[in-house]
Each structure stands twice: as C-alpha cells, then as structure tokens.
Amino acid sequence: MSTIFRRTLIAVILVFGVAANATALLSAWLLHRHLTDEYVTKGRAIAMAIAAASPDALVADDDAAVQAMIDEFLHIDGVGYIFVTDRQGMVLAHTFIPAMPKALRHETSAAVSQTHLEGIGDYLQVTAPILAGEAGHVSVGMDKVGIWRVMRGAVMRQEGLMLAMLCVAVLVFYALVGGITRPLVELAGYAVKIKDHDFSAKPPETGDDEVGILARAMESMAAQLSLLVSDLKRAVADTTRDLEDSLAHTRAIINNLADGLVVLDADARITLFNPALLAMFGKKAEEVADQPAAEAFPQAMAAMAGACPAANQATAAEVRLANGGTGKAVATGVRLAGEERRATIILVRDITVEKEVDRMKTEFISTVSHELRTPLTSVLGFAKIIRRKFTDLVAPALTEATPKTWRGAQQIRENLDIIVAEGQRLTELVDDVLDIAKMESGRCEWNMAPVSLAETAGHAVRAVAGLAARKGISLENKLPANLPRILGDRDRLIQVFVNLLGNAVKFTEHGAIVVEGSVDGSEIRVAVRDSGSGIAPADLERIFEKFKQAGDTLTEKPKGTGLGLPICRQIIERHGGRIWAESEPGQGSVFRFTLPILAEAADTPAAPVRHPAVAPGDNTQTEMRHILVVDDDTAVRRFLETLFTDAGYIVATAANGAEALSLAANWQPECITMDMRMPGMGGKECIRRLRQNPATSHIPVVVVSVVSSRERAESGADAALVKPVDQEALLATVRGLLEGQDPENTRPCLVLSRNGGREVSRRFFMCPGEATILGQEAELWQAVEGGFQGTVFLPASLGHAMDLERLLGFPGLHVILIPD
Structure with a gap:
C-alpha cells in the first residue's frame, strides 16, 4: 500500500466517519424531538379524556370509580403514572404502588413539565384541568424510557447502514485509487533512481494520461541530467585539479615569502603562518599553531587584531625580532565570509638593514649639513668682506672712471649681492636638511615649557612682516590673546608658524594672510589662511612628504627643498597634534593644525627689572687688542683673521685645541673664538683647560661652530654663534666682551632671560649703561621697535630661533649671544 493510498484512505474514512456521525446525531436529535412531541400529545389526550369522564364521579365522591378509570389508561404504551387531585390539590386517586411519591403531590400547575422520580425514572408530565380546574386536575406521566429505546434502535440501524456504505466506498476507492x-x-x-544518478533505469509502462506524460517528461529530463552531470563531473574534476594547483602554488609562495605572514581570527588566535615568520621569531610550528597571538608573538602584534575592526583597514607597528633585529608589522582586516567571520592578516618584514641604512643616511645628511656650514662661513664671510671693501674703497675711486668701467663695477656689486643672497638662501636650505635629519634620528632637542600660541604666532608674524610688506600683502594675527597655553617647544612652534607664513607669502601675489585660532574641546585649532594660487587636491597630502612640492618640478621652478612642511608635520606630531591642508586651485589655501591644551596654566611672566651698570674698568685701545682664532678649517681661519684685522684687532690663529692652549698661555690674547669640532683636542676640552689654567681663565671665549645649542650651552664659553656666522653679530659680540668697560660708552643694555627669570647666568656681562632684564621676547621687540639703541644680550638657546637679521637691521643696535 503506497503512502498516497494510505493517506487518501485515512482521509476518506475520517471524512465519511465525520459525515456519518453528524448525520446520525442529527437524525437522533430530530427523532427525539418527534417522539417527545408525540408523547406530549398522547399524554395530553389521556389527561383530557380522564378529565372529561371524571366530573360525575368526583361530584358523587366516588373515588373508586375514578381509580378504576385511571387504572384502565395505565396500560397504554408509554404511560408511566396517572393521578387525580381535587381543587385543593389533594390526591383523590393514583396509579403508584404502594404510595405516591411526595415529589408529585404539589406539581400540578404546569401543563407540561419534566419530572424526575428518584429510583423510578424520568417522565414527561402532562396536566389537564377538570371543569376548568374547579373540580381538580388530571396529571399523566409519560415514561421517557420509551423515547430512548426507540432512538437507540433507530441510531443503531442508521450506523449499521453507514458502516456498510463505508465498506462499499472503501472497496470502490481501493479499486479506483489503486489504479492511479x-x-x-x-x-x-x-x-529515486535518477536522484541516485542511475540514468540507465527505464521509466514504468504508462498510458497516455497525465501520469504517462509525466513519465515521458522525466525520462527526457533524466537524459539531459545525464549529460549535465557528466559535464559537471568533468568541470569539477578540472576545477579541483586547478584549485589544487592554485593552492599548491599559493602555499609555495607563502612558504617562500621573505616576509613573515600570520593570519589571526576574531579571537586573535593563529590560523595560518609561514616558515619565514617562524625564523624571524625563533619559533617552532607546534609552538605557534592555533595558539593565541599574545603567547607566541610580541604584544604589539596581538594588539593589531583588535586595531583593524573594519575590512581593508590597515595599521602598522615595529616589533622586536628574535635575533635582536627590528621588524615592521603591517596588519589588514579582512572579512572571510558573511558579516561575522573576520580575520587579520599581518605581514612582518625584517627592516633591520633598512633601519641601519636610514640611520647611516641620517648621519650622512647630518654630517654633510654640518660640513657645508664651514665652507658657507668662508664663502659668505669673504663675499661680505669683498662687498664692503668694494663699496668703501673701490667704488669711490671709480667715480671718474669711464662709463664702461663704472658699469662693470656696478655689475660686480650686483653679483656680490647675488652671491651673498644665494649664500644665505643656501644656509636656510642646509638648516632645513639638518632639522629633518635631527628629527628623524631622534637627536633633536626639545625644550618643552608652557607656551602662549598667540605670542608665538605674533613673533612669527613680525619675522615674516618684511617679506609680506615687499609684496604688498596684508599679514594679520587674529589668534585670541586669552587662548589656553600649551606644553611645547616655543622655538620649534615659531618655526612652524614661520614656515607656514613664509609659504603663504611665497605663493600669494596679492590679498591677505591671516592667522586664526580657537579652542575645540581639549585642543587648540589653528589656521593659516592665504589668498594665493591654491593647491590641487592630488597634492594636498603629497606636500607633507620630504622633498615633495606641489606642481610639476620638471616644468616649474622648485621653490625651496620641499622640507618646510615635513618639518612642520614632525614638530606638530611631536607635540601630540596633527596638521593638514585644505585648498582649491585659484581659491587660496588654509593650513590647519591642532595642539593639545596644557592641563594647568603657566606662571605669569616676571616684570622687567632694572639693574645698575657694572663699574667701568681700564680703557684699552682697540688696535692693541689681541684675538686668537681657533678653527681646523683654513678658509674659516683666513676669513676670521681678515674680519678681525679689518676691524683693527691683532689676530693669531690655531688649527686645533693643543695649539690654542699653547698660544693662549704664551701670547695672552684678550679674546678667543673657538670651533667645537676639531681633530685631536676639541673645543669643549680646550675651553675646560683654559678655565683650569689661572693664566688663561680670565680670557673670554666665543664659540663659532655648527654644533647644537645644547652643546654650545655646555661648552663653558662666554658667547656662541652658529656658522655661517653673521659678521656684524660676531664683531658686536667680541666688541661687547672687550670694550664693554669704556667709561665714555654709556650705551644701555637689554637682556632677554630664559623662561622669564630675573637672573642671568654668565661669566662676562659687561654693560656700561643701564641694564634691563626682559622676561618675554615680545617685550624685546616692543623696546627695539620703540627706538631703543644699545646692546642686546640674547641666550644662545633663544637667539638661534629669533630673526637676528631683522633685529640687526634696527639702527644703533648691537646683539650679543651669551650661553644660558
């Protein structure tokens, strides 16, 4: 018996059974209703017959006649009991043996009622009045047992008929459905055979009905499926072979990668690695397979799994390798399948050699930059000397020369100006290269202290004001003076502002340059806005790369080294901020950077303090002064000798520290200029020995070198200047040290102290006039712009970042750099 047949048979039986039972119930209900009505009618007829025949007997008080009459009706089918009551409800006659139930004695009011007699049965009681109730009532009880007996017989007969019909229907159904x-x-x-890929099986023999059509269609489909499965098997076999080849090829590539490869799942457990990774970290395969990354590799690599939550997001970090080398790990987040399965792929490259090469490159750049400063000192120095002598001696003698000679002289003067200008420009380029080299090597000095950005920006604006004025550009500082202070290196932040403002001036032909700023949460956001030519979108990030500039450097003239903005980025990031550019070609540019706010405010700077002048000493003529020049470079010695000789001093030279000690002890110079880096005995050791010798300890020493400000401050010298040295600054420094005690010279002094302090720490401080100590650079600029004339003493750590060229441009001003 098939499943379809069984299910259909059960359905037929259930439907037929429900229908048969519903029909039987309906018939029984109808029959019960009919029999009940019939019993009521019969009972009413008997009651009315007795009521019509009983008045005479009741009038005659013949209870026996009434009893005999009702006993005759008791034999009628369905009658259960009969009783007669008078008008007071007293029972006159009844058919109960031996006594009438008490429950019936008072139930004669209703015409038809349902009565239940305990222990006897259920009855339909029909009551009829005798003489309209004046003589009494007759009650007939019709036994319901007869109704149920008739109903039970009828239902049984009907159920038997239904069962016979069901059997016949099942037989007919079996014959019909079986054939289908x-x-x-x-x-x-x-x-099923087709499902099991048995395409050789034949379909059953069928006719032309729907089943036959289905059988033929399935046979055709089986033939097509046979072809498709054959093709699919061949394709799967080819794909499997290609996949195995591809996997083998991929595995060979992974196993032969020079870089280490590891794949971490969402729980930072290792799911894939290659031999190069094991070799880098000195691990075995069993120590790594399916292990947490934090247990097998450095913590930085394990943290990368959580650092790339989104697909295609990358992060990088340096890790320590097993051999003591350095590796660079680059992690990328990937989505393997669906939204939930994510992994992190980490590539580790051994960059030990690259780091060493980068270190050597940085040291080479630093060394070359330092070495370039020495010849630049000679080139710029001699060019300025030649220009001055040409102006003072040669040009006046050519006033009556021929026009051709005069034009040649003017051309020589212009050429000398170009040499000096380009030398100074070359110096700036060398400074940039040296700065980026120091920052990359980690040897850059950072003097962190509370800084006011408004004051720092104001200093930079004043430094660049001359360049902007020459181009007719408006330059404005709109940084609020009440901005919170930051913790930073003031000199380096000035360098950032100067670089950004200098670039703005360089690429702006007309309009305005504005410095703006505001507080944004826990940081200060600064913007340098210009109305220049703008920057193409593709160059907005490129300009912050080293030696990269906007535009095409092959077709356009480069402006600078391309290091200014990378230096700015290094400085800003070192301070915990970030810098970026916003621009559209032809619409100007905005360079923005952020810096974190200092948690607590800095102390209020001290007010200027007046000091009395130092008592004058003995007066010695300039031409009698002896100066010792110490430098290992012959050209620099020759330049300094020429410079001091032209200034009226007697000069001796030494090529190293040992010669300097001997000459200083025997010749007793009154001032020494000292280079720091020399073969044999360096400048720092030479100064230390000079100070230890009582015969030379009083001789002031001026450092003229390319070393850092910290090295100059720790040298023990009395003043310091950076190569290529400014002639006027050097002569002013020496003159201040040697001639500061002239009683006829009452020039006042301004002393810029470091960090707003009131004390100046130095061995030689000679100021014949009134001395004023300033705590802020802004006070110094305010004084000189207000017409101050005299000597300005600057700490070396502050002076190297100031605009000395602008400061020396004020008339009647001498500038001396002193150690901190």
Whole structure:
C-alpha cells in the first residue's frame, strides 16, 4: 500500500466517519424531538379524556370509580403514572404502588413539565384541568424510557447502514485509487533512481494520461541530467585539479615569502603562518599553531587584531625580532565570509638593514649639513668682506672712471649681492636638511615649557612682516590673546608658524594672510589662511612628504627643498597634534593644525627689572687688542683673521685645541673664538683647560661652530654663534666682551632671560649703561621697535630661533649671544 493510498484512505474514512456521525446525531436529535412531541400529545389526550369522564364521579365522591378509570389508561404504551387531585390539590386517586411519591403531590400547575422520580425514572408530565380546574386536575406521566429505546434502535440501524456504505466506498476507492497510485509509486521509484544518478533505469509502462506524460517528461529530463552531470563531473574534476594547483602554488609562495605572514581570527588566535615568520621569531610550528597571538608573538602584534575592526583597514607597528633585529608589522582586516567571520592578516618584514641604512643616511645628511656650514662661513664671510671693501674703497675711486668701467663695477656689486643672497638662501636650505635629519634620528632637542600660541604666532608674524610688506600683502594675527597655553617647544612652534607664513607669502601675489585660532574641546585649532594660487587636491597630502612640492618640478621652478612642511608635520606630531591642508586651485589655501591644551596654566611672566651698570674698568685701545682664532678649517681661519684685522684687532690663529692652549698661555690674547669640532683636542676640552689654567681663565671665549645649542650651552664659553656666522653679530659680540668697560660708552643694555627669570647666568656681562632684564621676547621687540639703541644680550638657546637679521637691521643696535 503506497503512502498516497494510505493517506487518501485515512482521509476518506475520517471524512465519511465525520459525515456519518453528524448525520446520525442529527437524525437522533430530530427523532427525539418527534417522539417527545408525540408523547406530549398522547399524554395530553389521556389527561383530557380522564378529565372529561371524571366530573360525575368526583361530584358523587366516588373515588373508586375514578381509580378504576385511571387504572384502565395505565396500560397504554408509554404511560408511566396517572393521578387525580381535587381543587385543593389533594390526591383523590393514583396509579403508584404502594404510595405516591411526595415529589408529585404539589406539581400540578404546569401543563407540561419534566419530572424526575428518584429510583423510578424520568417522565414527561402532562396536566389537564377538570371543569376548568374547579373540580381538580388530571396529571399523566409519560415514561421517557420509551423515547430512548426507540432512538437507540433507530441510531443503531442508521450506523449499521453507514458502516456498510463505508465498506462499499472503501472497496470502490481501493479499486479506483489503486489504479492511479500504482504507476505513481513506480514513477517515484524511477525518480529515486535518477536522484541516485542511475540514468540507465527505464521509466514504468504508462498510458497516455497525465501520469504517462509525466513519465515521458522525466525520462527526457533524466537524459539531459545525464549529460549535465557528466559535464559537471568533468568541470569539477578540472576545477579541483586547478584549485589544487592554485593552492599548491599559493602555499609555495607563502612558504617562500621573505616576509613573515600570520593570519589571526576574531579571537586573535593563529590560523595560518609561514616558515619565514617562524625564523624571524625563533619559533617552532607546534609552538605557534592555533595558539593565541599574545603567547607566541610580541604584544604589539596581538594588539593589531583588535586595531583593524573594519575590512581593508590597515595599521602598522615595529616589533622586536628574535635575533635582536627590528621588524615592521603591517596588519589588514579582512572579512572571510558573511558579516561575522573576520580575520587579520599581518605581514612582518625584517627592516633591520633598512633601519641601519636610514640611520647611516641620517648621519650622512647630518654630517654633510654640518660640513657645508664651514665652507658657507668662508664663502659668505669673504663675499661680505669683498662687498664692503668694494663699496668703501673701490667704488669711490671709480667715480671718474669711464662709463664702461663704472658699469662693470656696478655689475660686480650686483653679483656680490647675488652671491651673498644665494649664500644665505643656501644656509636656510642646509638648516632645513639638518632639522629633518635631527628629527628623524631622534637627536633633536626639545625644550618643552608652557607656551602662549598667540605670542608665538605674533613673533612669527613680525619675522615674516618684511617679506609680506615687499609684496604688498596684508599679514594679520587674529589668534585670541586669552587662548589656553600649551606644553611645547616655543622655538620649534615659531618655526612652524614661520614656515607656514613664509609659504603663504611665497605663493600669494596679492590679498591677505591671516592667522586664526580657537579652542575645540581639549585642543587648540589653528589656521593659516592665504589668498594665493591654491593647491590641487592630488597634492594636498603629497606636500607633507620630504622633498615633495606641489606642481610639476620638471616644468616649474622648485621653490625651496620641499622640507618646510615635513618639518612642520614632525614638530606638530611631536607635540601630540596633527596638521593638514585644505585648498582649491585659484581659491587660496588654509593650513590647519591642532595642539593639545596644557592641563594647568603657566606662571605669569616676571616684570622687567632694572639693574645698575657694572663699574667701568681700564680703557684699552682697540688696535692693541689681541684675538686668537681657533678653527681646523683654513678658509674659516683666513676669513676670521681678515674680519678681525679689518676691524683693527691683532689676530693669531690655531688649527686645533693643543695649539690654542699653547698660544693662549704664551701670547695672552684678550679674546678667543673657538670651533667645537676639531681633530685631536676639541673645543669643549680646550675651553675646560683654559678655565683650569689661572693664566688663561680670565680670557673670554666665543664659540663659532655648527654644533647644537645644547652643546654650545655646555661648552663653558662666554658667547656662541652658529656658522655661517653673521659678521656684524660676531664683531658686536667680541666688541661687547672687550670694550664693554669704556667709561665714555654709556650705551644701555637689554637682556632677554630664559623662561622669564630675573637672573642671568654668565661669566662676562659687561654693560656700561643701564641694564634691563626682559622676561618675554615680545617685550624685546616692543623696546627695539620703540627706538631703543644699545646692546642686546640674547641666550644662545633663544637667539638661534629669533630673526637676528631683522633685529640687526634696527639702527644703533648691537646683539650679543651669551650661553644660558
């Protein structure tokens, strides 16, 4: 018996059974209703017959006649009991033996009622009045047992008929459905064989009905499926072979990668690695497979799994390798399948050699930059000397020369100006290269202290004001003076402002340059806005790369080294901020950077303090002064000798520290200029020995070198200048040290102290006039712009970042750099 047949048979039986039972119930209900009505009618007829025949007997008080009459009706089918009551409800006669139930004695009012007699049965009681109730009532109880007996017989007969009909229907159904389901069962077996890829099986024999059409269609589909499965098997075999080849190729590539590869799942457990990774970290495969990354590799690599939550997001970090080398790990987040399965792929490259090469490159750049400063000192120095002598001696003698000679002289003067200007420009380029080299090597000095950005920006604006004025550009500082202070290196931040403002001036032909700023949460946001030519979108990030500039450097003239903005980025990031540019070609540019706010405010700077002048000493003529020049470079010695000789001093030279000690002890110079880096004995050791010798300890020493400000401050010298040295600054420094005690010279002094302090720490401080100590650079600029004339003493750590060229441009001003 097929499943279809069984299910259909059960459905037929259930439907037929429900229908049969519903019909039987309906018939029983109708029959019960009919029999009940029939019993009520019969009972009413008996009651009315007795009521019509009983008045005479009741009038005659013949209870026996009434009893005999009701006993005759008791034999009628369905009558259960009869009783007669008078008008007072007293029972006159009844058919109960031996006594009438008490429950019936007072129930004669209703015409038809349902009565239940305990222990006897259920009855339909019909009551009729005698003489309209004046003589009493007759009550007839119709036994319901007869109704149930008739109903039970009728229902049984009906159920038997239904069962016979069901059997006949099942037989008919079996004959009909069997002929339909048999080919379907055979067809299902054929379909199972096709499912099992038995395409050689034949479909069952069928006719032309729907089952036959289905069988032929399935046979055709089986033939097509046979072809498709054959092709699919061949394709799967080819794909499997290609996939195995591809996997083998990929595995070979992974195993032979020079870089280490590791794949971490969402729980930072290792799921894939290559031999190069094991070699880098000195691990075995069993120590790494399916292990947490934090247990097998440095913590920085394990943290990368959580650092790339989104697909295609990358992060990088340096890690320590097993051999003591350095590796660079680059992690990328990937999504393997769906939204939930994510992994992190980490590539580790051994960059030990690259780091060493980068270190050597940085040292080379630093060394070359330092070495360039020495010849630049000679080139700029001699060019300025030649220009001055040409102006003072040669040009006046050519006033009566021929026009051709005069034009040649003017051309020589212009050429000398170009040499000096380009030398100074070359100095700036060398400074940039040296700055970026120091920052990359980690040897840059950072003097962190509370800084006011408004004051720092104001200093930079004043430094660049001359360049902007020459181009007719408006330059404005709109940084609020009440901005919170930051913790930073003031000199380096001035360098950032100067670089950004200098670039703005360089690329702006007309309009305005504005410095703006505001507080944004826990940081200060600063913007340098110009109305220049703008920057293409593709160059907005490129300009912050080293030696990269906006535009095409092959077709356009480069302006600078391309290091200014990378230096700015290094400085800003070192302070915990970030810098970026916003621009559109032809619409100007905005360079923005952020810096974190200092948690606590800095102390209020001290007010200027007046000091009395130092008592004058003995007066010695300039031409009698002896100066010792110490430098290992012959050209620098020759330049300094020429410079001091032209200034009226007697000069001796030494090529190293040992020669300097001997000459200083025997010749007793009154001032020494000292280079710091020399073969044999360096400048710092030479100064230390000079100070230890009582015969030379009083001689002031001026450092003229390319070393850092910290090295100059720790040298023990009395003043310091950076190569290429400014002639006027050097002469002013020496003159201040040697001639500061002239009683006829009452020039006042301004002393800029470091960090707003009131004390100046130095061995030689000679100021014949009134001395004023300033705590802020802004006070110094305010004084000189207000017409101050005299000597300005600057700490070396502050003076190297100031605009000395602008400061020396004020008339009647001498500038001396002193150690901190």
